[in-house]
Amino acid sequence: MTVVDQGDDAAKEELPTPSYRSLAAPLTNPVDKFALLPAFLKVRGLVKEHIDSFNYFITRGIRNILRANNRIEARNDPNIYLRYTDVYVEKPSVQVDYKIERITPHFCRLTDRTYSAPIKVDIEYTVGGKEYILKTKRNVLIGYMPIMLRSYPCVLNGKDEAELARVGECPLDPGGYFIVKGTEKVILIQEQLSKNRIIIDTDSKGRVIASVTSSTHEIKSKTVITMDKEKIYLQLNQFTKPIPIVVVMKAMGMTSDQEVVQMVGRDPRYADLLFPSIQECASERIYTQQQALQYMDEKVTYPGAGNQKEGRSKSILRDVFIAHVPVKNGNFRQKCIYTGVMLRRMMDAILNADTFDDKDYVGNKRLELSGQLMSLLFEDLFKTMNSQAVELMNKNSDKTRSSPLDFSQLIKHEAITTGLERAISTGNWDIKRFRMHRKGVSQVLSRLSYMASLGYMTRITPQFEKTRKTSGPRALQPSQWGMLCPCDTPEGEACGLTKNLALLTHVTTDQEEGPLMNLCKSLGVEDLSLLSGEEIHAPGSFLVMFNGLILGKHRQPQKFANGMRNLRRSGKIGEFVSIFVNEKQHCIHIASDGGRVCRPLIIADKGRSRVKEHHMKELRDGIRSFDDFLRDGLIEYLDVNEENNALIALYEHVDQDGVERSSITHIEIEPLSILGVVSGLIPYPHHNQSPRNTYQCAMGKQAMGNIAYNQLFRADSLLYLLVYAQRPLLTTKTIELVGYDKLGAGQNATVAVMGYSGYDIEDAIVMNKSSLDRGFGRCIAMKKYTVTKENYGDGLSDRIAKPQRDQNGVLVKQNMRALDEDGIAAPGQIIRNHDVYVNKQTPKNTDRRVAGAPLADRDYANAAVTYKGIDGETTVVDRVMLCSDTNEKLSIKCIIRHTRRPEVGDKFSSRHGQKGVCGTIVQQEDFPFSERGICPDLIMNPHGFPSRMTIGKMIELLGGKAGLSCGRFHYGSAFGEPSGNADKVEDISNTLIKHGFSYNGKDFLYSGILGHPLEAYIFMGPIYYQKLKHMVLDKMHARASGPRVLLTRQPTEGRSRDGGLRLGEMERDCLIAYGASMLIFERLMLSSDPYQVQVCRKCGLLGYYNHKLKAAYCSMCKNGENMAKMRLPYACKLLFQELQSMNVVPRLKLA
Amino acid sequence: MPKKGTKSKKVVDDVANEQENKLPDYLELQRTRVVCNADAPIHTLGFQYSGAFAAMGVDNSVSVEKFCKNFKVEINRLTEDDIEFDMIGVDASIANAFRRILIAEVPTMAIEKVFMADNTSVIADEVLSHRLGLIPLDADPRLFDYISENDVPNERNTIVYKLHVSCPKGSQRITVKSSELEWLPEGSQLSMASSAQSGDKQKTFTSFSKSQKQILEKPLGVKFKDITIARLGPGQAIELEAHAVKGVGKVHAKWSPVATAWYRMLPEVVILEEIKGDNAEKLVKKCPVNVFDIEDLGNGEKRAVVAKPRACTLCRQCVMKDDGQKIELRRVRDHFIFTIESTGALPPEVLFTEAVKILEEKCEKVISELS
Known part of the structure; x- marks a missing residue:
């Protein structure tokens, strides 16, 4: 950017390439509304719908449930009762030795606890006896509620970055999930057909x-x-x-x-x-x-x-x-x-x-969020608890007992605690009361990459079964625009059914109906009860439907709708109330129910945006927040139905053909917000073939990188990290909004698009060995191994022994070399295959024990836990954590780290759905080099382009190259060219020319092998490459001889058991057809389970070989006269014996 | 047909005789220049066969005499870290051989073994070792021997460095720079076996017979003092010993003595057809590296001339669109602008002579194998 020669007319004529700074600078027209996006996300966060929903449940829902079931009474004496007067959820805590301790989410993750808070109630109850005494009690525990991270009761709520760091939390972690028994669980958003419509x-x-x-x-x-x-x-x-x-x-x-x-x-x-x-x-x-x-x-x-x-x-x-x-x-x-x-x-x-009606129309759908699901569960469990109390009371009152009847003693809090915990940890929502049996409602939050966990939070799962072949529900709905991401959906059976929320989408929560109804009435809705059928359907008058109920009719529908909308814009009624005039049905639909998807839009008066430059300036100066925009009626939320009453322009300053400017009612905040979080990291997605973006959405979740700021203090069972993760050179606005630039999952590789060596066919890539030496694609795989020290009662327990040494201090067993003197592997120690990491010993006899006497060494059996790694690889003990789990057992967690450099067969992918494995690794001197001495990090075959049509990747390369030469990160946000959120190819080309590159990004390269110039200009520049989690090291498998199955003596199956490769039925058929009988014989018998048997020629049954007499013997014929020796598969011999046990006699007839 | 063939051959012979063993212009161009057209470069490979023009009486073979006559080296720039020189009169294969040897076969010293005594930093041991390995050392590799697997590390084949830094509790976090690496001329200070064996002298990981200070003229260190090795938070510490050995870039890039070494062929920009007036102005503006200039012909006439052909980066702006055909971008096939960026172990000019030596050795090896 600095290279602007004075007096150079060409440079002056050139349009200044938009930069972030220049975009933020005041412009007269159009108003730069981009700042609204970060403002929105700052207020609401990335997973606002989850947290809002849970907050609603904690603050209101739980109260409503309690109020609806607030009284329980004894069956035969209604005067003995208990009444709940209030309920509240406290801060998460745990009771340890009669002491209440506050807990933090990270503590729960590490110690396998549930992050839950006590639910306390205030009660009023009578104690029965001769006369009834009314008593009140406050702060009665009725159970522990798992707490969603960053919700109101959560300790993280409202904390800033430094405070979050203090409690061991990553500031970029969005929250919105639960921690149950140490695992992070998300309650997925459930999609349903709307109720009462x-x-x-x-x-x-x-x-x-x-x-x-x-x-x-x-x-x-x-x-x-x-x-x-x-x-x-x-x-x-x-x-x-x-x-x-x-x-x-x-x-x-x-x-x-x-x-x-x-x-x-x-x-x-x-x-x-x-x-x-x-x-x-x-x-x-x-x-x-x-x-x-x-x-x-x-x-x-x-x-x-x-x-x-x-x-x-x-x-x-x-x-x-x-x-x-x-x-x-x-x-x-x-x-x-x-x-x-x-x-x-x-x-x-x-x-x-x-x-x-279209069932697939998003306006006819409702999304059920964690708050609603939790409230169903809680309602059921609360009722169960109450009915149990009543039952106990009835039982007690039948018996004549000395203690007075008292409900407060009968409230048991375990039911709710375990019920909630079990449902979230298994994901099974079985609520008999509501005839609800759902599986997989909650899932383990994937921490494979930052994107994967964000992707989980926005995922919407469908209700109907996935096996249906219908295409309707899978198709992209026009009404999804701006609400659900058009790209982010899995491939295969759930394609199009599982969806993801777009960036700005909000899901509503329930709102009070009563006041709204009254308001409608006062705005002129005529009550139904006063109207005859004739009048209801009188032409010109519209029915007013409120949340699916018929409220009445109105003679001036437009006026009524405008009135309601004005009330909403002025903040008199909730901002999420939708007013939708359906001309076709002669209806006005007013909706305030929960689960509708909606999104913010800028209000326009006759095509003129209400958001003016001074508003944006106030926002930038920090005087104005997003909520102020809402309050001042500059922005409003529209749900899918109400969008039908609006005419939404993409840009204020661009006129579209055939659209009357004055009829425009709203203006989009930013077109890139139609995409979701995961697809937002693709640069120039609007230049790609659509399925490529979908593929990338699936692959972005498998990319290795940084997971969270606290990644090294976490104890995930499997963690993949990139050693030198970078932020992409070609970014998008979404990347900056979601923090992907802080937690990147890839590296900017210089890519040359050319054929090389022939090891690059079928999307394989050729990698530069020196680049790998210098740290490209290097990753760390960390795996957690947990050992629990079991208690057997009577003070009997496992013990952890120190490694045995001889008198010289040399280890007796070599595989104990990784152990510390305490018998547990030492952090930093290299650990190899078969090495012991916890030298555990278990008591041989757990029931017989002399009272009080400590066990001697010989009473313990060795139960050392060995590490099963890959031979020849150096793995290191990263950390060892000791904690007592919820059952007061000592649990030892060893985290073992393995640093890997890329090898042939590892999978890589760019951000455009272009995956490929590493085909070969080539010395740097053999790689082509440019006139500036630049040598690519990897070479990609150009055949990857024509059929995939990923133009975005090409522009990414150009933009990245321009970014390198002018020292500015370029942008490639979706549909960002008109608003300056994406650099135009033309500008990029100009920058390239200015720095002496060809406008098309093609360089003059010399062959590294022969030294002559290459016969074509090579498209070369940086592309952000992701290393995917699929690595050969975890998959490669070969076996010569190895373990066998005990029963059949055939080779085991599967990589994990070092199994053989099966020659299956179809392969066998081929060999038969070909007539390769000796090969079949070898494969199915010699290489599998050959077994020598003695067969009696006379009776045809199997005999045995008497080793003492050195003779074969038939136990059927009681002699050894006609014995023959032969070989059969052991499985065959087994079959004969099994048949015999069922009274079927298989006889072998020997020729 | 045979009639025609003989006839044409005769013609060619005649032409060749007339030109007295000189190639026609277009062939000469093909032989000596790479022409960089807007779409793709042509004649990139040149003529390798010695008898390619035998029919024309032109000898295309390589000979020592010719080489001695034509070969020339001119140094354009020489600084502490890099050198740019012109190598004229060699084939691309020779120039490339030097480049390849520079990258992969000139030995240097680099840290190969790291003995961790303590590492409580956030950076993993392997990653830390990897980073240490890539630090360029200020040690002349010619003074050291290669170490093989069974060799005992001694003062002749191993350099020992120590890194011992800690960040005290309560202080700010610190950055560990390469300057903290301390050279241990007396060899390793870490004792090898367990404390149980108390011999007369503690056995360490090296067996130096004398101090390296006696062998070397100047103390060893690292070339660049400001390379970040790690960051330490309060209460964290790193204590390690790093052993550097001699190696070549083929094995691992850390032993490569150059950041990179490359050449480019000398650009030649030819204006085929005169460009005057506004078009000339346009052409000058088109070029981002100012290859062209304007010559005043007097009476207001202006003509574009090639002023700085060396600066051409081959952006090909000038050969595209309107006046494209009037200009030809070429590369001189036997003129190489060679650049070596040293990592610092050896000065760049020494690196090149080392490379020449290695190539010499290779040639000798071939000759001796053949004889």
């Missing part, structure tokens, strides 16, 4: 159905209305047969057919569609509510005793049928209206296929 769809037979999944605190039900052969029926699990819908209407008290038709709408087309149903009802001779109910009673499933049938259908209609619509005082009118609306929507769909 009407979905119009077709079933497998092509019938139109309207379905509602109702969910209330009491019950969850699914109501389906289908149209079969022009007649409309209600399907409910509680009924054996579909019930004609008109019958249902009549049963709910809407006996007049006219009223039914009016409820649906007066349009004659609706009436035509409804007619067959009405006719059917009439043909069944059902005219009154009574008759309808009677008809339905007969169709109830499991009616039990005949008499009880009566009245069942009414209660089903009340409690199960569209359960979320309340029935107050036996008034079914609300349900009638709701059914009417459902029917109307169905008929709309029949008349106009456009109005079908």
Whole structure:
């Protein structure tokens, strides 16, 4: 950048290449809104949805659960009761020897503990006796709640970097996970179809159905209305047969057919569609509510005793049928209206296929987060605890006991503690009360790389099974824009089903409904109960739906929506309330429920952004925060539905064809935010072929690098680190936002794109030996080995003995050389295969023991734990940690470190889904060199480009090269060229020319072998390369002879058991077909399990060889006269004996 | 057909005779120059076969006389660390041989064995050793012998360094620089066997018969004092002994005496067709390294001339687009601008003479093997 000659016109004409500094400088137009992104992430963090959800649960959800079940009473004496008055979750602590100690997350990780906090309640209870005494108690423990890191109760909440360092935590770690028994567990985001909403769809037979999944605190039900052969029926699990819908209407008290038709709408087309149903009802001779109910009673499933049938259908209609619509005082009118609306929507769909709902539409989806899942679990466990208390009370009150009946003694906190712990550590959410059986809800947080753990936090798992072949749910939905990352999805069976959140996405939590409803009413929503069917569907008036309930209607929908939105923008109602005017359905949907995805957008008035330069200046100066933008109505959150009412421009200053500027309502904050965290590290992703970005998203999680600032103090069971990790030369804004530049996972390698040596076919790369000597791709693999010192009771326990030495002080056993004098491997000691790392000894006899007498040495058996490494590799004991686990046993953790340099077969990848193994390693002097003496670190074959179409990689190379020469990190953010967040190729080329390179990045190279110039210019420059965790050292396997399976005496299977390579059935078939009988004989017998047997020629059974008499003998014939010697596979002999044991006699007939 | 063939041959013969054993221009160009076109360089390999032009009566063979007549070395720049010189009149293969020998076969001293007594720093032992190995040592390798596997380390084949730093508790964290490496001329100070064996003299890892101070003229150290080895936090310490031995870059890059050594062929920029006026101005501006200049022809006429062809970095801006055909970028095939960047063990000019010696030895070996 400094090379600008004075008076050089060409340089003046050139556009100044955008730099971060120049971008941050004030500009008149357009307003640089990028600063909003870091501001947003500063306020909300990367995993805000998890933490918000958990915080909601801790502060509100848990209270609501308690309030709903706050009273328990003895069955036979309601005066003996217990009432919960308050609940709170304290800071995480652990009780040690009647002392309460605060714990930190890192302490829990290292000592295999659960990071949990006590849940305390205030109670009010009566003590029974002759008279009831009312007592109160505060701070009663009802269980320990695992605490999400960085949530309100967490000790890390609100701590700055220095304070985090003090508690051993990495400041870049996002939190949002739990620590259960020392392992980090994430509760994945669960994707579900939204509850309490009407979905119009077709079933497998092509019938139109309207379905509602109702969910209330009491019950969850699914109501389906289908149209079969022009007649409309209600399907409910509680009924054996579909019930004609008109019958249902009549049963709910809407006996007049006219009223039914009016409820649906007066349009004659609706009436035509409804007619067959009405006719059917009439043909069944059902005219009154009574008759309808009677008809339905007969169709109830499991009616039990005949008499009880009566009245069942009414209660089903009340409690199960569209359960979320309340029935107050036996008034079914609300349900009638709701059914009417459902029917109307169905008929709309029949008349106009456009109005079908799309199940895959993101607006019809809800995301269930850890807070909700925890609250379900807690509710169940809390109820279980209470019912157990009641049961105990009943048991106690049956017996006459001296102590007074007292509930407070019966509250047992173990149930909740273990229940929560077990669910999170196994991932099985089995809640019988809600008929919920989910597996794999929580998963171990992968700490393979920083990106892998971030990726876990944004992952969304689907609810339906993955085996379905349907493509619909897997396809990229247009409504995912900005909410879910279009790139980051796994390949294979979960492709497109498992998704990831985009950078700015927020998931809502529940909001209070009551005030919002009242507010709607005061804004002119007419109450339903006052309206007739005719009026409800009057043209021009819109139904107002609130969280799936019909609230009323409004005559001026747009005005009402604007009013609500203004209230939201001024902060009078919650910022996540969505107001969506559905013109097609003549509905206004107001949603305040949890689990909706939404994202912030800049509000524009007639295409003019409300965010002005002075706002941004205030933000940069630190006067204004992101929340101020929200509060001042400059930015608002829109959910997927409300986005349909908005016209969102990408840029304020760019006009698009056919878009009226004045109709623009919102402006995107930054286009790069449509991508997620993991795909955000790809430079120029918008220049790549789409699947390449997807591949990179999978591979970025396998890259080795730095994991966290506290990586060397962690005790992960397997940890891969790069010795010299670098930050990418070509960065993106996302990289800076998520801190990948601080915890990189790769190195900037100078890459020459050319053919070399022939060892580079099929994406293999050729590496420079000197580069490897100098530390390129060097990595450290650390593995944890845990040994526990077992206690056997009676003071009997394992012991750890010091290594045995002779009188000269020389070790008796060579494999004890790594041990320290305490019998445990010493840190820094080189440890080789078969070396002992803990010299443990166990008592030979654990039950018989002379009281008090200490055991002698001979009473201990050797149980030394040996290290199983790879022969010829030098591994080092990195650390040894001693701690007592939760069962008060001593646990010894040895962390063994192995430093590896790249070798042939190790896997590498650039950031563009271009993986390849190292094909060969070549001396530096054989490598080509440029006119400036630059020698590449690796050579990549150009055939990798044409079919992959990863143009982004080429631009990365160019940008990196330009960055090197001008000394500035270049940017390659997604879609960043117009906003200056990505350097344009043209500018990069100009920079290259200015520094004497060719504009296209191709250099003049000399052959390192012959010394002459190469016959082509070579595309050469730096590309960020990742070393992936797949290394040959962990995979290579060969065997000549080795261990055998005890039973069959055949070679073992698998690398871990040093097994053989199986010549399988198909291979065998080939050999048979080829006629290579001797080879088959060798492979299947000689190399496997040959065995010599004595066969009796007469009876054909196996005999034995008597070594004393030196003669074979047949135990069947009782002589050794006709014995023959032969060889068979041991497995064959085994089969014969097994058959004999089952009374089947296999006889060998020898020729 | 045969008629034609004989006829044409005759013509060629005639031409050759006329030019008196001189190649035609285009062939001469091919023989002596690499032409760097905008898309790709051509004639990169040249003519290797001695009889390539025999038919034209031109001898293409390599001969000592020719070499002696043509060979020339001119030093352009010589500093403590690097040298740039022109090597004129050799084939690329010879120049490349020197380059390869410089990188891989000229021996130096580098740390090969590290004996860790204490390392409580965050950096792992292996990584620390690796870093130590890459530190250039200020030791003349010619004064030392190679050590083989069974050799006892002595004053002739091993240099011992000590590193003992600690960061006291309560202080700021410190950076350990290469200057902290301390030369031990008397050999290792670490005792080998366990304390049980108390002999008359403690056995150490080296057996120096005399101090290296007596052998060497100047004390040994490291070339660059400011190479970061490690960082130490409060309470951390490193204590180690590092043994440097002689080796070559082929085995490990740490023994390479050069940061890099390379050559480039002399650029030659030719204006084939006169470029005047505005086009000349344009051309001058196009070149980022100012190869071209403007010559005033008087009466306002301007002409582009090649001023500094050596500066050409082959960005190929001038041969692209409009006036591209008027300019040709070439490389002189037997003129090498050779650069050696020494790591410091030996001065760059000595490195080159060492390389020549090694090549000589190799040649002698070949000759003796053949005879």
